Amino acid sequence: MEKESFVKRYGLLIGTGLAVGAAAVLLTALGNPANMGFCIACFLRDIAGALNLQRAGFDAEVGTGIVQYIRPEIIGLVLGSTVIAFVRKEFRPKGGSSPMLRFVIAVFVMIGALVFLGCPLRMVIRIGGGDGNALVGLAGFVIGILIGIQFLTRGFSLRRAHPQSMAEGLAFPVLMLGLLALLLVRPDFIFFSAKGPGSQAAPVLAALLVALVIGILAQRSRLCMVGGIRDAVLFRDFRLISAFAAIILAVLIGNLALGKFTPGFAEQPIAHTEWLWNLLGMALVGWGSVLLGGCPLRQLILAGEGNSDSAVTVTGFIVGAAISHNFGLASSGAGIGSGPVALTVIAGFVVLAAISITNMQKLES
Amino acid sequence: MVDARGYSCPTPVIMVQKAVKDGAPQKLEVAVDNQCSVENVTRFAKNAGYQVQVSDLDGDFKLTLTK
Numbered sequence: 001m002e003k004e005s006f007v008k009r010y011g012l013l014i015g016t017g018l019a020v021g022a023a024a025v026l027l028t029a030l031g032n033p034a035n036m037g038f039c040i041a042c043f044l045r046d047i048a049g050a051l052n053l054q055r056a057g058f059d060a061e062v063g064t065g066i067v068q069y070i071r072p073e074i075i076g077l078v079l080g081s082t083v084i085a086f087v088r089k090e091f092r093p094k095g096g097s098s099p100m101l102r103f104v105i106a107v108f109v110m111i112g113a114l115v116f117l118g119c120p121l122r123m124v125i126r127i128g129g130g131d132g133n134a135l136v137g138l139a140g141f142v143i144g145i146l147i148g149i150q151f152l153t154r155g156f157s158l159r160r161a162h163p164q165s166m167a168e169g170l171a172f173p174v175l176m177l178g179l180l181a182l183l184l185v186r187p188d189f190i191f192f193s194a195k196g197p198g199s200q201a202a203p204v205l206a207a208l209l210v211a212l213v214i215g216i217l218a219q220r221s222r223l224c225m226v227g228g229i230r231d232a233v234l235f236r237d238f239r240l241i242s243a244f245a246a247i248i249l250a251v252l253i254g255n256l257a258l259g260k261f262t263p264g265f266a267e268q269p270i271a272h273t274e275w276l277w278n279l280l281g282m283a284l285v286g287w288g289s290v291l292l293g294g295c296p297l298r299q300l301i302l303a304g305e306g307n308s309d310s311a312v313t314v315t316g317f318i319v320g321a322a323i324s325h326n327f328g329l330a331s332s333g334a335g336i337g338s339g340p341v342a343l344t345v346i347a348g349f350v351v352l353a354a355i356s357i358t359n360m361q362k363l364e365s
Numbered sequence: 366m367v368d369a370r371g372y373s374c375p376t377p378v379i380m381v382q383k384a385v386k387d388g389a390p391q392k393l394e395v396a397v398d399n400q401c402s403v404e405n406v407t408r409f410a411k412n413a414g415y416q417v418q419v420s421d422l423d424g425d426f427k428l429t430l431t432k
Contacts, residue, residue, distance in 0.1 A: 160371025293373045
């Protein structure tokens with residue numbers, strides 16, 4: 001058996017990780033909110049706001065909320081994946097693997113992410129920025145993944161997906177083109193925050209181009225934040241987790257170079273110090289993402305490849321973000337939300353447990 | 366034949382892992398429907414000491430694992 005070289009085995013993934021980290025630092029320097037670079041949860045939340053599905057922090061004076069913007073990063077990631085999938089003949093429309101369960105799981109993953117204030121990708125970016133609260137989130141994330149793995153090894157599956165029409169596979173990428181048109185035309189009925197994080201943004205073209213490149217790299221390397229820890233535990237396979245480390249390294253170096261590395265727990269950008277909720281929020285994200293088969297970033301990439309189950313999942317993220325902000329479940333720099341956060345997070349664990357238990361089966365060959 | 370078509374990773378790898386554990390077969394055929402699973406199953410199989418051959422199966426992929 002020939003031995004795979006280190007470069008062949010890890011090169012693309014570590015390269016992608018470094019590129020993602022560098023892109024996060026670059027986009028923040030170009031105007032994106034601090035330690036956000038590109039956070040999939042935050043940016044889907046902003047898109048929900050732009051479509052007026054939520055207007056958190058609404059200010060009557062300026063007429064907008066604080067997190068409303070069509071983030072070109074999301075569009076670029078999906079379309080980058082679509083383009084390279086077509087080039088590589090990997091664009092295969094498929095779906096039908098428990099779409100409604102995926103939608104429900106996605107809603108709770110997003111609620112958990114917004115309790116913590118970030119998806120797994122932003123968690124890693126926050127760690128690279130010195131945010132200690134993100135390490136607490138990481139602990140919760142690992143716990144959630146370990147719980148999910150217990151069900152995976154006992155036959156958990158959301159069942160088989162089946163081939164679908166080209167129209168079904170293309171629906172989501174085309175929707176992204178529609179969002180891009182709305183971003184460029186900026187019609188009155190689309191909301192763009194006048195202040196707050198939603199008003200902080202890198203130039204559209206720069207953000208779009210960077211995201212296209214990352215989308216291509218992520219599709220090729222199968223980069224996934226959840227998969228990294230999952231594969232390391234399940235198969236002693238450390239490829240995906242090497243990208244996880246590379247992102248932290250790149251962000252750390254970038255922040256040190258720009259003098260933006262500030263280690264500690266208090267006063268971290270767009271973060272709070274309520275450790276229990278940071279832990280539980282990310283545990284919900286970890287568990288839910290294992291059930292979904294990948295982190296929010298990976299779901300965007302799969303949706304770009306024509307996987308309509310992932311497209312439904314992303315739609316669930318957007319709805320989850322709207323629910324989070326409309327019912328006071330999302331945290332802010334001041335702490336957790338004023339709504340029924342505890343009740344909802346507990347409900348999330350109950351729902352994930354119910355879905356996990358009822359979908360264990362003998363995997364038929 | 367382990368038919369993992371329609372499943373997304375890591376399920377196909379878990380199915381192969383189980384088949385390998387249960388019988389340590391000299392030869393095992395695996396069907397998957399996406400390139401990502403081809404890569405993941407191949408990597409797992411090589412680590413488990415198998416040689417892997419990939420062929421076409423009605424537009425999907427058939428992996429033949431041999432010791």
